[in-house]
Amino acid sequence: MRTTILQLFLHLFLLFGLSPLLSGVIGKTKALFAGRVGPPLLQLYFDIWKLFGKGMVISRTTTWIFRAGPVVGLAVPLLASLLIPFGPVGAPISFSGDLIFFVYLFGLSRFFTACAALDTGSSFEGMGAVREVTFSCLAEPTLFFVFIVLARLSGSFSLDAMFGQTLATSWHTAAPSLLLILVCLFIVTLVENCRIPFDDPNTHLELTMIHEVMVLDHSGPDLGMILYGAAMKFLVLGALVVRLFLPGTTGNMALDILLFIGGLLFMAVVIGVIESVMARLRLLRIPQLLVGVSLLSFFSLILLLR
Amino acid sequence: MNFLFLSWLVLGLGACAAALPWRSSKITAILGGGSAVLGCLSGLIAAGQGLVADTAATFSLPWSMPGGSFSLRLDGLSAFFLLPLFIIGLVGALYGTEYMQKEKARLHWTWYNLLLISMAMVVTAANGLLFLFAWECMSLTSFFLVITEYDLPEVVAAGWTYLLATHLGAACLFAFFLTAGAFCGSLDFASFHLLSRLTGPVISVLFLLLLVGFGSKAGIFPLHVWLPDAHPAAPSHVSALMSGVMVKTAIYGLLRMCSFFPVSPAWWGGLLMTIGITGALFGIAMAAMQRDVKRSLAYSTVENVGIILLALGFWMHSRAAGQHVVAALALAGGLIHLLNHALFKSLLFLGAGSLMHGSGSRDLGRMGGLMRRMPVTGLMIVCGGMAICALPPFNGLVGEWFIYRALVESAATLSGLGGFFPVMLVGFLALVGGLVLIVMTRIIGIALLGVPRSPAAAQAHEAGWPMRSAMIALALLCLAGGLMPIQLLRVAGRAAVLLDPDSAHLFTSQVITPSWLGIMALLLIGALLAAFSFNRWRQGRGTVAAASTWGCGFAFPSSRMSYSAESYSELAQSGILCSCLTPESRDGRTIGFFPMIRSFVFTAPDPVLEKFFKPLFQRLAGYCRRCCRLQSGNLHIYLLYVFSATVLLLFWAGQR
Numbered sequence: 001m002r003t004t005i006l007q008l009f010l011h012l013f014l015l016f017g018l019s020p021l022l023s024g025v026i027g028k029t030k031a032l033f034a035g036r037v038g039p040p041l042l043q044l045y046f047d048i049w050k051l052f053g054k055g056m057v058i059s060r061t062t063t064w065i066f067r068a069g070p071v072v073g074l075a076v077p078l079l080a081s082l083l084i085p086f087g088p089v090g091a092p093i094s095f096s097g098d099l100i101f102f103v104y105l106f107g108l109s110r111f112f113t114a115c116a117a118l119d120t121g122s123s124f125e126g127m128g129a130v131r132e133v134t135f136s137c138l139a140e141p142t143l144f145f146v147f148i149v150l151a152r153l154s155g156s157f158s159l160d161a162m163f164g165q166t167l168a169t170s171w172h173t174a175a176p177s178l179l180l181i182l183v184c185l186f187i188v189t190l191v192e193n194c195r196i197p198f199d200d201p202n203t204h205l206e207l208t209m210i211h212e213v214m215v216l217d218h219s220g221p222d223l224g225m226i227l228y229g230a231a232m233k234f235l236v237l238g239a240l241v242v243r244l245f246l247p248g249t250t251g252n253m254a255l256d257i258l259l260f261i262g263g264l265l266f267m268a269v270v271i272g273v274i275e276s277v278m279a280r281l282r283l284l285r286i287p288q289l290l291v292g293v294s295l296l297s298f299f300s301l302i303l304l305l306r
Numbered sequence: 307m308n309f310l311f312l313s314w315l316v317l318g319l320g321a322c323a324a325a326l327p328w329r330s331s332k333i334t335a336i337l338g339g340g341s342a343v344l345g346c347l348s349g350l351i352a353a354g355q356g357l358v359a360d361t362a363a364t365f366s367l368p369w370s371m372p373g374g375s376f377s378l379r380l381d382g383l384s385a386f387f388l389l390p391l392f393i394i395g396l397v398g399a400l401y402g403t404e405y406m407q408k409e410k411a412r413l414h415w416t417w418y419n420l421l422l423i424s425m426a427m428v429v430t431a432a433n434g435l436l437f438l439f440a441w442e443c444m445s446l447t448s449f450f451l452v453i454t455e456y457d458l459p460e461v462v463a464a465g466w467t468y469l470l471a472t473h474l475g476a477a478c479l480f481a482f483f484l485t486a487g488a489f490c491g492s493l494d495f496a497s498f499h500l501l502s503r504l505t506g507p508v509i510s511v512l513f514l515l516l517l518v519g520f521g522s523k524a525g526i527f528p529l530h531v532w533l534p535d536a537h538p539a540a541p542s543h544v545s546a547l548m549s550g551v552m553v554k555t556a557i558y559g560l561l562r563m564c565s566f567f568p569v570s571p572a573w574w575g576g577l578l579m580t581i582g583i584t585g586a587l588f589g590i591a592m593a594a595m596q597r598d599v600k601r602s603l604a605y606s607t608v609e610n611v612g613i614i615l616l617a618l619g620f621w622m623h624s625r626a627a628g629q630h631v632v633a634a635l636a637l638a639g640g641l642i643h644l645l646n647h648a649l650f651k652s653l654l655f656l657g658a659g660s661l662m663h664g665s666g667s668r669d670l671g672r673m674g675g676l677m678r679r680m681p682v683t684g685l686m687i688v689c690g691g692m693a694i695c696a697l698p699p700f701n702g703l704v705g706e707w708f709i710y711r712a713l714v715e716s717a718a719t720l721s722g723l724g725g726f727f728p729v730m731l732v733g734f735l736a737l738v739g740g741l742v743l744i745v746m747t748r749i750i751g752i753a754l755l756g757v758p759r760s761p762a763a764a765q766a767h768e769a770g771w772p773m774r775s776a777m778i779a780l781a782l783l784c785l786a787g788g789l790m791p792i793q794l795l796r797v798a799g800r801a802a803v804l805l806d807p808d809s810a811h812l813f814t815s816q817v818i819t820p821s822w823l824g825i826m827a828l829l830l831i832g833a834l835l836a837a838f839s840f841n842r843w844r845q846g847r848g849t850v851a852a853a854s855t856w857g858c859g860f861a862f863p864s865s866r867m868s869y870s871a872e873s874y875s876e877l878a879q880s881g882i883l884c885s886c887l888t889p890e891s892r893d894g895r896t897i898g899f900f901p902m903i904r905s906f907v908f909t910a911p912d913p914v915l916e917k918f919f920k921p922l923f924q925r926l927a928g929y930c931r932r933c934c935r936l937q938s939g940n941l942h943i944y945l946l947y948v949f950s951a952t953v954l955l956l957f958w959a960g961q962r
Contacts, residue, residue, distance in 0.1 A: 009741070012401045017319075035743070041570075041682075052844050053844075054845075055468075055848070055850075055851065056845060056850045056851065057850070057851045057852070057853050058850055058851070058852055058853075059758050059853065059855040059856075060852045060853065060854055060855070060856060061675065061756060061854075061855055062318060062755075063677040063678055063681075063755065065677065065688070065750075065754075065755060070837075070841065071834060071837045071838045071841055072834065074835075074837045074840075075586075075830065075833035075836070076839040078833050078837075079829060079833045081827070088473045091420060093822075093826075093829075095822035096711075097613055097707060097710075097714075097820075097822075098826075099714070100706075100707050100710045100711065100714070100821070100823075101698065101703070101707070101826055103736075103821065104696055104697055104698060104700060104706075105830075107695060107696070107697055107743060108697040108698060108830075109711070111692065111695060111697055111743060111746070111747060112693075114743075114747045114751065115747055115750055115751055115755060116689075118747070118750075118751030118752070118756060118869065118914045119673070119751075119755040119756065120855045121576070121674075121712060121755070121756030121855055121863070121865070122855045122856065122857065122858075122863070122868065123755040123869050123870045124858060125868050125869075126751070126756075126868060126869025126873070126874065127869065129747065129751065129874075130744075130873070130874055130876075130877050130878075132876050133743050133747055134744060134877045134881060134882065136740060136743075137737060137741055137743065137878070137882065138737075138740070138882065139745060140740045141732070141733040141734075141736040141737055142637075142734040143736075144710075144714075144732050144733065144736045145729070145732070145733065146731060147714070148714055148717050148718055148732065151714060151718040152717070152718040152719075154716075155715065155719075157711070157715065159716070161500065169467065178602075210686045210693070211502055213581070216856055217855055217856055220844075220845075221841055221845055222841070223846035225837070225840075225841060228855070240915075252491075261607070270746055284881070286879075286881075287881035294733065294944025296731065299731070301717075301729055302726075303350070304730070305721055305725045306720060306721070306722075
C-alpha cells in the first residue's frame with residue numbers, strides 16, 4: 001500500500017512537473033540547429049501559466065462538446081500515466097489486460113478532440129479532425145503489435161510487467177525484435193504527438209497540419225489545458241520509449257529516476273534533431289509510412305513466433 | 307415460464323386490439339404501445355427468472371402438425387437472448403408511441419407485437435417445426451414493418467430484397483431441420499443430442515447449411531446485402547429492434563444448434579473468424595461512406611456481427627485446441643459484445659430516428675448543428691457513439707476487451723501459425739476500431755455539430771418525452787454495463803454454461819475477471835470531473851465572450867464551407883481503403899474562368915449487391931424466362947401437359 005502511494009505521488013509529480021519541459025528541450029535543440037537563441041527552456045510553463053489566468057472567447061456555433069475536448073484531453077493522459085511505469089517507478093495501477101484499456105483511453109481523447117474541432121464548423125478544423133482520426137487508425141495496430149511482442153517476452157499482460165524487470169533480460173534473448181519495436185514505438189510517439197515528419201507543430205495555418213489546426217478556436221484556460229494535456233501525452237508515450245531503451249536498473253532508486261529523466265531529455269533532443277534535419281512528409285505519404293511501420297512491428301513479432 | 311405466457315397473452319391481445327379500426331390513431335398507439343410495454347415488462351421478469359434459475363423451465367403441448375410439438379424450453383441461453391429482446395422491445399414501444407403518429411401506420415402495432423412474440427418464441431422453441439414456424443412469423447412480421455412506408459418505391463424494393471434474402475436462408479434451415487430430424491427420428495430438440503454422434507463430412511455440411519441459413523438473417527458477409535436497405539426503410543424503433551435483436555436471434559440459432567453438435571473441428575472456427583473479420587472490415591468501410599445516417603448505422607451492424615462472429619469463431623477454434631482460458635475469454639467477449647451491441651446500436655438507431663423526426667431528413671448533408679436544437683438527443687447519440695467506439699466508461703469496451711484479451715493472450719503464448727493468426731486478427735481488429743471512430747465522429751460531427759446545413763435543420767425540434775426517455779434508458783444501461791462489467795460477465799456466464807461447460811467455470815474465477823475495468827471507468831469519471839472543475843475554476847464567474855468561428859481572415863463563413871460528410875471520409879477512402887469500395891461519384895470540378903453550374907453526385911451502393919448478387923439473379927431470371935415458353939397460353943398444350951403428367955404418374959404408380 002505504501003509503495004503504491006509513493007508510486008502515485010512520484011508519477012503525478014513527474015507528470016505535472018516534467019511534461020512541459022520536454023517541449024522546451026525540443027525547441028532549444030531546434031533553435032541551436034537554426035543558429036537562433038530560441039525560446040527559454042521553460043517557455044511552455046510560462047505559456048500554460050499565462051493561459052490559465054486569461055479570459056476566453058468561444059465560437060458562437062459551439063456546444064458543450066467544444067468545452068469537453070480540453071477536459072478529456074487533460075484527464076486521459078493523467079489516467080493513462082498511472083498504468084505505465086515511469087522508468088524504475090512501477091505503475092500505481094496495473095491489471096491483466098490493461099494494455100487494451102490504455103489504447104482505448106487515447107481513443108477517448110481522440111474522439112473528443114475531433115468532435116470539439118468539428119463543433120466549430122470551420123473547414124480547417126474539420127480537416128485536422130479527419131487527419132487525426134485517419135492517421136491514428138493506422139497507428140493503432142502498430143501499438144498493439146508492440147504490446148504483443150512485449151507480452152510475449154514478459155509472459156504478462158499488464159503494462160507494468162511488460163515494461164518491468166524482465167525487459168533487461170529480454171534484450172539479451174530477443175534484441176532484434178526489441179530494436180524493431182523500439183523504432184516502431186518511437187514512430188508511434190511521433191505520430192500521436194504530431195511531430196515532424198507527420199505534422200508540423202509550428203505552422204498554424206498551413207493546410208498540411210493536424211493537431212494545431214484542431215485547436216485553432218480554443219483560447220484561455222481551455223487552450224492551456226490542451227497544451228498541458230498534449231505535453232503529458234508526450235511524456236506518457238515517451239516514457240514507454242525511454243523504458244524500452246533504458247531497461248536496466250542500477251539498484252539506487254534516486255539514480256534510476258535521474259537516469260529516466262535524462263533519458264526523456266535525451267529523447268527530446270533526438271526529436272529536436274529529427275525536426276531540424278527532416279522536412280514534413282507529403283500528406284499522401286503518411287498513410288504509406290504508417291502501414292510500413294505496422295508491417296515492421298508485425299515482422300518483429302514474426303521473429304518471435306518462429 | 308408463466309410470465310412468458312403472460313407476456314405473450316398481453317402482446318397478443320394488444321396486437322388484436324390495435325388491429326381494430328379505431329377512430330383515432332392515438333387510441334391505436336396507446337393500446338398497441340401500452341400492451342407492448344406491459345408485455346415486455348412481464349417478459350423481462352421471465353428472462354430474469356430464466357437467468358437466475360438453475361434448471362431449465364420446460365413446457366409441452368401436443369400439436370396437430372406432423373412431426374411438431376408445441377414444446378418450449380427456457381434455459382440460460384434462451385434467457386440471455388430474451389433479456390435484450392424485451393429491453394429493446396420495451397423502449398422501442400415507448401419510443402414508437404410518439405414516433406408513429408401517422409394514419410398510414412394502421413397495423414403497425416399489430417406487426418410490432420407479433421414480431422416480439424415470434425422472436426421470443428424463436429429463442430424458446432424446443433421443437434424444430436415450432437422453431438421454423440416462429441422463424442417464418444418473425445420474418446414476415448418484420449417484412450411488414452419494413453414496408454411501413456409502402457408508397458415509396460425504394461422502401462418496397464428494400465422489403466423485397468429482405469424477403470428474398472430471408473427466405474433463401476430459411477430454405478437452408480428447412481434443409482437442415484429435415485435432415486437432422488430424419489437422423490434423430492424426431493424434430494424435438496431433446497432428441498437432437500443424437501447429432502453429436504455424427505461424424506465426418508455430414509456434420510460439416512449441416513454446419514454450412516446452418517451458417518448460410520442463419521447467416522442470411524444475421525447479415526454476415528457476404529449475405530448482408532438486405533440489411534443496409536431494410537434498416538433505413540423501417541421506422542427507427544423497428545430498425546433498433548431488427549438490428550439490435552432480430553439479427554441476434556440468428557446468432558442464437560447458430561449457437562443453439564452448435565450446442566447439439568460434437569465439439570467442433572478447428573476449421574469451423576477458422577471459417578467463422580475469416581467471415582467475421584472480413585465482414586467487420588467491409589461493414590465499417592462501407593459505413594464510413596454513407597450519407598444516410600441509418601444506412602451508415604446498418605453497415606455498422608454488419609461490422610459488429612462480424613466482430614461477434616470473430617469472437618465465437620475464435621472460441622470454437624481455441625476449444626478445439628484445448629485452450630480453455632482463451633476459449634472462455636473469447637466466448638465471454640462474443641456474448642457480452644452481442645448484448646452490448648443490442649443496447650448501443652438500438653440507442654443509436656433511436657437517436658438517428660429522433661434526428662430524422664426533428665430535422666426531416668436522413669441525409670447527413672442536410673443536418674448539422676442539431677446539438678443546439680436537440681440537446682438531449684445529441685447527448686444520447688454521443689453516449690451511443692462512445693459505447694460503439696468501445697471507449698471507456700461505456701459498455702462497448704467490456705466486450706472488446708475480452709475479445710482483444712483472448713487474441714492477445716493466444717498471440718503471446720502460441721508459436722508458429724497458431725500464434726500468427728491471432729496477431730493478424732489483432733491488427734485487423736485495431737484497424738476496425740480506428741475506422742469505427744472515424745464513422746462515429748463523422749456522424750456526430752456532421753449531423754450534430756457545426757452550423758445547420760439546411761433550413762429544416764435550423765428549425766429542428768427536440769423529441770418529446772417518450773422518445774427522450776427511451777433513449778435515456780438505453781444510455782443509462784450502456785453506462786451501467788461499463789461501470790459494472792462483472793454483472794455483464796455473470797449474465798453471459800449463464801449462457802456459456804450450456805455452450806461450453808469446460809470454460810464456463812472460468813467465468814466466475816479470478817482468471818478472466820473484468821473487475822478492474824469497472825474501477826478504471828469510475829477513476830476516469832473522477833479524473834474527468836476533476837479536470838472539469840479545474841476548468842470551471844479557471845474560467846471564473848464571468849460570462850465567456852462569444853464570437854464567430856475564426857475563418858482564417860475570411861469574414862463571411864457559411865455552412866456550405868464547413869466540412870461535409872463526403873470530405874470527412876475522403877482521406878480514409880483514398881489512404882486506407884481498398885479501391886474496390888470506392889463509391890461512384892460524378893465529378894463536379896469547375897474548369898475555366900466562367901464555369902457553368904456543376905453538381906457533385908456521390909453514391910455508395912453495396913459492391914457485393916451490385917457486382918455479385920444483382921448479376922447473379924438477373925442471369926437466373928434470364929434462365930427462368932426461357933422456361934416461360936412452356937406457358938404458351940394455348941389451352942390444347944396445357945391439356946397435353948395434364949394428360950402426359952397423368953400418364954407418367956400412372957407409370958410411376960405401376961412401377962412401385
